[in-house]
Amino acid sequence: MRPREPEALIDEEAFADDEFMPYWAELWPAGLALAEALPEDLAGVRVVELGCGLGVPSLVAAARGAEVTAVDWADDAIELLRDNAARNGLALEAVHADWRSFDGEFDLALAADVLYEARNVEPLVRLLPRLAPEALVALAGRPYEDEFLQRVNSEPVAERVVRITART
Numbered sequence: 049m050r051p052r053e054p055e056a057l058i059d060e061e062a063f064a065d066d067e068f069m070p071y072w073a074e075l076w077p078a079g080l081a082l083a084e085a086l087p088e089d090l091a092g093v094r095v096v097e098l099g100c101g102l103g104v105p106s107l108v109a110a111a112r113g114a115e116v117t118a119v120d121w122a123d124d125a126i127e128l129l130r131d132n133a134a135r136n137g138l139a140l141e142a143v144h145a146d147w148r149s150f151d152g153e154f155d156l157a158l159a160a161d162v163l164y165e166a167r168n169v170e171p172l173v174r175l176l177p178r179l180a181p182e183a184l185v186a187l188a189g190r191p192y193e194d195e196f197l198q199r200v201n202s203e204p205v206a207e208r209v210v211r212i213t214a215r216t
């Protein structure tokens with residue numbers, strides 16, 4: 049399930065508070081590309097998805113046996129993802145959090161279309177390698193993706209998707 053009209057969710061008060069926009073409510077192509085690029089077998093793998101929005105990669109990872117934590121700062125995204133997981137008989141943890149203050153220990157980090165604002169680059173460059181030894185990041189052709197890619201160790205693994213590993 050997803051909101052029929054994401055634009056109708058724009059709220060000027062929420063924007064005034066930390067420039068919040070309801071980007072979570074769109075089914076972005078990068079999210080689908082990331083879901084398609086996931087390994088077939090994720091049994092027992094501890095996966096975290098940052099800025100999950102509708103959380104298609106999280107749902108697919110959970111269906112493939114991963115222990116999934118999906119993170120977004122949009123309350124409504126987290127509530128809807130919990131509903132969608134239940135609707136599909138999947139177990140995952142959906143957490144309302146700002147990635148600028150999120151931490152944890154995982155085997156694989158995921159993020160799709162999260163580099164659409166300059167302010168997102170620095171926290172994600174720092175956080176992704178701290179959360180997991182490997183991350184799969186799906187790109188959406190946003191201008192700030194180049195800066196991110198210059199600062200991390202990345203290799204392409206599928207259309208739109210790069211694998212990030214710690215610098216050696």
Ligand SMILES: C[S@@+](CC[C@H](N)C(=O)[O-])C[C@H]1O[C@@H](n2cnc3c(N)ncnc32)[C@H](O)[C@@H]1O
Nearest residue numbers: 071072076079099100101120121146147160161
């Ligand atoms: C362009 S959307 C992409 C959503 C989803 N990953 C996809 O590809 O369909 C960006 C997402 O990042 C979330 N987000 C942005 N800044 C965030 C932050 N500081 N902490 C947590 N989530 C954040 C937004 O709420 C939104 O769901």
